[in-house]
Structures are given as structure tokens and as C-alpha cells.
């Protein structure tokens with residue numbers, strides 16, 4: 735049987751760094767919440783067979799009926815960390831070992847259809863998998879506890895990781911099966927197995943909303959149709 739593409743969207747975080755009253759995935763972005771906009775971006779890709787949204791165990795919010803097509807499933811099975819939430823989502827998938835899984839942050843509403851298709855097409859049949867990422871453009875500084883520069887970090891070869899991150903279900907389950915401490919994205923879990931994921935060029939508009947200023951930027955990009 736041909737491999738299928740599934741998506742897992744971790745959406746069980748509290749979003750405390752944003753300082754808002756409710757979890758950031760539910761903040762309004764141009765008349766709809768950030769989570770639903772991120773789901774729209776995934777559902778625009780016809781190769782994705784099903785999307786599992788991982789919500790916090792006490793999250794009872796669900797979209798109005800008919801808001802999404804039958805490909806989306808909401809599961810209140812999130813864990814203490816993002817990696818725990820992704821592992822729970824993977825566990826609940828009916829994907830077989832060789833099926834592909836795209837993991838995409840609920841807090842990245844600006845994913846374009848082009849970047850998503852580029853990831854799927856470029857990874858193709860790669861034995862490891864890959865992720866969207868952007869080469870770092872700024873000069874990088876390491877700072878100490880009092881915000882004094884301690885070093886300038888060589889920028890060549892550095893990329894900022896984005897999502898989606900695309901791996902086969904079997905590999906990802908193995909990568910996330912053990913100790914998940916310190917794992918902030920799927921690629922880092924796969925790297926711990928000694929493998930080298932493919933870097934596929936993402937885009938600035940696919941930013942992760944973390945701070946209040948990011949929300950304003952995401953809003954501005956959305957109203958201008960992306961960047």
C-alpha cells in the first residue's frame with residue numbers, strides 16, 4: 735500500500751510567555767483563532783489524509799461543526815511538554831511504520847501552501863525525513879545573566895528550525911519513545927538516533943507566535959496575505 739501523510743498538531747501548551755489570559759492557540763487572529771488558522775494551512779494540502787490535534791486534557795473547546803472537513807480529529811491527550819504531546823498524538827494515530835507524519839505547531843498560523851508542498855516534495859522518499867528551517871541572517875551573540883555579550887557565535891551553517899517537521903511514523907515513534915527531556919522539536923529527537931534530517935527552506939511568515947509582538951506581526955502578515 736502506498737504511504738500516506740498524517741499530521742499531528744501539538745496544541746496543549748499554556749503559552750505563558752505571551753502573557754495572555756488564555757492559551758495562545760486560542761488567541762484571535764483576524765477573526766479566527768490561531769489554532770484554526772494553522773489547521774487551515776495544513777488542510778489546504780490534499781496529500782494530508784488526516785490531522786490529529788493534541789489538546790490539553792482539560793480543554794473542552796471544539797470548533798463549530800462544519801468548520802473543518804472530516805480529516806480533523808481533536809484529542810484531549812496532551813502532556814507536560816511539547817514532546818510528550820507529540821508522542822501522545824503519534825500513539826493515537828492509525829499510521830503504519832512507513833507512513834509519513836508532519837508535526838506542525840498550533841502557534842505557526844502563517845505556513846504557506848508552497849512551503850508545505852516544498853517540504854513534502856523535497857523530502858520525497860528520503861530515508862531520514864526533514865524539516866522547514868531558515869538560514870540565520872542576523873549576527874549571533876551569546877549573552878550572560880546580565881545581558882552582556884560573552885561571545886559572537888559563528889553564523890555560517892546555522893539554521894532556525896520551523897515546523898512542519900516530516901518523518902516516518904515508525905522512526906518518530908522510536909525517536910520519542912525514550913527520555914524526552916530537552917527535546918524541543920522532532921528533528922532533535924531523530925538526531926539523537928544518530929540520523930541527519932534534511933533542512934528544507936522555510937519562510938519568515940511561518941514564524942512561531944511566542945511573545946505578544948509576534949502576534950501583532952502574524953496579524954500584519956495575515957492581513958497582507960503572507961510575506
Ligand code: C5P
Pocket residue numbers: 743744745746747748749759788812813814815816817819820839840841942943944
Ligand atoms: O511553547 P511553545 O511555543 O514551544 O509550543 C509550541 C507548540 O507546542 C504549541 O503549539 C503548543 O501548544 C504545543 N505544546 C503542547 N504541549 C505542551 C507544550 C506545548 O502541545 N505541553
